[in-house]
Ligand code: FES
C-alpha cells in the first residue's frame with residue numbers, strides 16, 4: 001500500500017490538451033474522413049417490430065446509377081458468420097446465431113435488413129427505396145408482462161420462451177434477516193428505457209484490399225472498445241488482417257461499445273463487395289431506434305428492518321426488458337453485482353431476476369449498466385423506510401452506511417471498498433445544502449401553496465472491471481474463462497527530452513490526453529506540456545487495452561496504472577543510465593525537476609534528460625551491458641491487490657470491481673401541481689473520487705453525468721406504441737434536457753485516496769449518473785408528500801407527475 | 815439540377831455549383847472541407863451544425879446551400895485570427911467547456927451570436943442563448959461559465975486580457 005503525494009502536477013488544473021483542437025473545429029471525427037474513391041453507404045431497416053422476412057431483392061437498386069454494392073439480409077447471412085456470444089449475455093442456455101443483419105426475422109423496428117453503397121449519400125438514399133423486402137408481419141410484444149403471458153408470440157422459437165434467462169444469487173442469511181425484522185417495508189419500483197445519446201451518432205469508414213490470404217481490412221470507426229470491433233470483424237468476415245483506427249469520438253457513454261459492431265461489419269462487407277472504401281454515418285433517428293437503449297427494469301423489493309432504522313436484509317426481484325436481441329440479455333442483471341450493497345453495511349441480500357425479450361431496441365451498456373437501477377432500489381427503499389418509521393431520511397442513511405472506521409470494508413458479496421467516509425459525505429452535503437434551513441423553507445412554502453422538495457441519494461461508482469465477476473452467477477461453468485483486466489501504455493522519451501505516450505484505449509471526451517500527461521509529468525518531473533499523448537488509437541500502433549471503456553470505469557485503474565508504471569520504469573532506467581554516465585551508484589543520485597539527475601553528495605555532478613536520451617539512442621556503446629538501449633517501454637498494468645476474491649469463492653464472493661468512489665447527491669425541486677412540471681432549483685454533488693488528477697476534468701465528468709441522470713429522471717425516455725413502433729424518434733420527442741432545464745450543478749470534492757492504487761486515484765466518469773435519478777425521485781416525492789404521492793417509477797415528466805398528483809395510474813410508458 | 819452560387823465563407827468569396835437539394839451543412843463539409851461544422855441530427859434539434867449566415871445564428875442543416883447564395887457564412891474555422899484563439903475559444907479551453915468537442919463549434923457560434931448583441935449577459939441570458947445547442951457530455955455548467963468569462967474578457971480594455 002502506498003500513501004500518495006505531495007504532488008507537483010497531479011491534482012492541478014493543468015490546461016486541457018484536447019480542447020484547443022476542438023475549439024478550432026479541428027477535431028477528426030469519423031465523418032470528417034475522406035478517402036480517395038470513397039463511397040457512401042445507407043442501411044435499410046425494418047419498419048416492423050416483429051416480422052418474418054419472406055424475400056429481399058436488391059437487383060433494381062443495384063442498377064441505380066451510382067450504386068456500386070448492395071447487400072440484403074439473406075445474402076448477408078450467407079456471406080458472413082454469426083458473432084460469437086459474449087460477456088453481455090453470460091450464462092444464456094440456448095445460443096441463437098446473431099448476425100449483423102436480421103436473419104430470417106426482424107425483432108425490432110430499425111433492425112438492419114439491407115444496405116448499399118453509392119457515389120454519394122443522396123444517391124444512396126434514393127436507391128435504398130428500390131430494394132424490395134417482403135415481410136409477413138407478426139404480432140409484437142412490447143412489455144415483459146405481455147411477452148410472458150400465455151400464448152404470446154415468441155421472438156426466438158429456438159429458445160421456446162420470451163423469458164430467456166433466470167438467475168438468483170444471495171449473500172448472507174436473508175431468511176434470518178426477515179425473521180428478525182421488526183418491520184418489513186415493501187414496494188415495487190421501475191426504471192425506464194433511456195440512452196445517453198452521444199451527440200455524434202455511429203460512424204464508420206471501411207477500406208478492404210484484396211491480397212494475400214483473407215485480404216486486408218482497415219476500419220475507422222467511433223467505437224469505444226476496439227477489441228469488440230476487432231473480434232467482430234474476424235468472427236463474422238473471417239479476415240485476419242484487420243486494422244482498427246479510432247480518432248476523436250463525439251461522446252460514447254457505453255453506447256458505442258456493442259451494437260456499433262453490426263454497422264462496422266455491414267460497412268466492411270460493402271467495401272469487400274465493391275473493392276472501394278465505404279463510409280457510413282448513422283442519422284439521429286436510426287440511432288434512437290436501433291443504436292441501443294438502457295434496459296427497462298422492474299423491481300419488487302422487500303426490506304427487513306429494525307424499528308431503529310437498521311436494515312437487516314433486502315430481497316429484490318427484477319424483470320429486465322431486454323428488447324429484441326439475446327446478445328446483451330443478462331448485462332443489466334449481472335452488473336448489479338458491482339454496487340449490490342450500495343454504500344450500506346447490510347448483512348444479507350437476495351437478488352433474483354429474469355430477462356425477457358420484447359420487440360424493442362436491444363439494450364446496451366449505458367452509463368452504469370444496471371447500477372443506476374440498483375442504486376434506485378436502495379435509495380427509494382431508504383426513503384420508504386424513513387417514511388414508514390417516521391425517521392429523517394438522512395438519519396436512516398447515517399444509521400446504515402459503512403462506518404468511516406470500517407474501511408477497507410468487505411461487503412458480503414466480496415467487494416472490497418478501498419476507502420471512504422460516507423458519514424462525512426452526508427454531513428457535508430447536508431451542511432452545504434442547508435438541509436435544516438431548507439426544511440423550514442419548505443414548510444413555509446407549503447403554507448403558500450408551493451411544493452418544494454428536497455431529495456437525497458447516495459451511491460458508489462465502482463471502477464476497474466474484473467472479468468471473473470459473472471462466474472459468481474454461473475457456478476456450473478468450469479474453469480476460469482476470464483479474470484481481472486489489463487491495459488497498456490507505451491512511453492517514449494524523445495531525444496529532445498519530450499515524451500510521447502500511446503494508450504491502449506481511445507478517448508471520447510473524458511480528457512485522457514490531459515490526465516495521462518499529468519501523470520507522466522508527475523513521475524518524470526517535467527512540465528505536462530512536454531508530454532504528448534496520441535489522440536488516435538490504432539491497433540497497429542497502440543498497446544493492447546482490454547479495459548477500453550469508461551463505462552466499466554476502467555480508465556483510472558488500468559490506463560492510469562499503465563501510464564504510471566511505464567513512466568516509473570523509464571525513470572528508473574534514467575537513473576541507472578545516469579549512474580553509469582556519472583560513475584556513481586544510483587542511490588546516490590536524485591531525480592529533480594525538468595529531468596535533471598544530480599549527485600546528492602556533489603551537486604555539481606549532474607546530467608539531464610536530453611543528454612541521457614541521446615546516449616540511449618545514439619551512443620549505444622555507452623549503454624551499460626545488459627541494459628536495453630533506447631528510452632521506450634510498454635507497461636501492461638494488472639491490479640496488484642486483486643486478492644482475495646479475484647475469482648469467486650465457494651460462497652460466490654467476488655470482487656466485481658476494484659475501486660469505489662462514492663457520492664451524495666442532494667436536490668431541491670419545485671413541483672407545479674397544476675401542470676406536473678418539476679423545476680430543479682439546486683443540485684449538489686459531494687463526491688469522493690479519491691486522488692483527483694485534474695479537478696477541471698473531473699468536475700466536468702461529475703456534472704455531465706449528473707446532468708444526464710437528472711434528465712433521465714425528469715422525462716427523457718423511449719416510448720413505444722403497442723404495435724412496437726418507436727414514438728420518440730427525435731431528440732425533442734425523446735425529451736433531452738437543454739440549458740434551460742439542466743440545473744447549475746454544484747460539485748464539492750471530498751476525496752479519500754484509495755490505498756490500493758499508485759496515486760490514490762479511484763474513478764470518475766459515469767458516477768454521478770448512478771444516484772441522480774434516485775435523488776430527483778426522492779425530491780419529487782418529498783415535494784408531493786402533503787398530497788400522499790409515492791414515487792416508484794421513472795421518468796417523472798410533467799404528464800407522469802400530473803397523473804401521480806391526480807391519483808391516476810402512474811405508468812405512461814411501457 | 816445544379817445551381818450556381820456565390821457565397822462568402824469566412825471572409826473568402828466562393829463560386830460553386832450545388833445541387834438544389836444540397837444542405838448548407840453538406841456544402842460546407844463536403845465541398846469546402848470545413849468539417850468543424852458537425853451534424854448531430856439534420857433536423858434542427860441539436861445545434862451541432864450552427865453557423866452564422868449574414869451574422870445571424872442559423873442551423874446549417876435547415877438551410878439549403880442555394881439559400882446561402884449572395885450571403886456570407888461564418889463557421890468555426892473563421893473564428894480567431896492567424897491561429898490565435900479568440901476570447902470565446904480561449905474561455906472554452908480554460909473553463910474546461912469542452913469534453914468530446916462535438917457540440918463545441920456550434921456552441922462557440924451560438925455564444926458569439928449572443929455576445930454580438932449583448933456584451934454583458936447574465937447566466938440566464940447565456941442559458942437562453944444556448945438553448946438550441948445540445949451537449950450530451952458536459953451538463954453545460956462549464957460551458958456557461960466559459961461564455962460569461964468570454965464576455966468579461968471581451969469587455970476588458972484592450973491589453974488587459976489574459977491572452
Ligand atoms: S445537425 Fe443541425 S441542428 Fe442538429
Ligand code: FES
Nearest residue numbers: 914917949950951
Ligand atoms: S462536449 Fe460532447 S457533446 Fe458537448
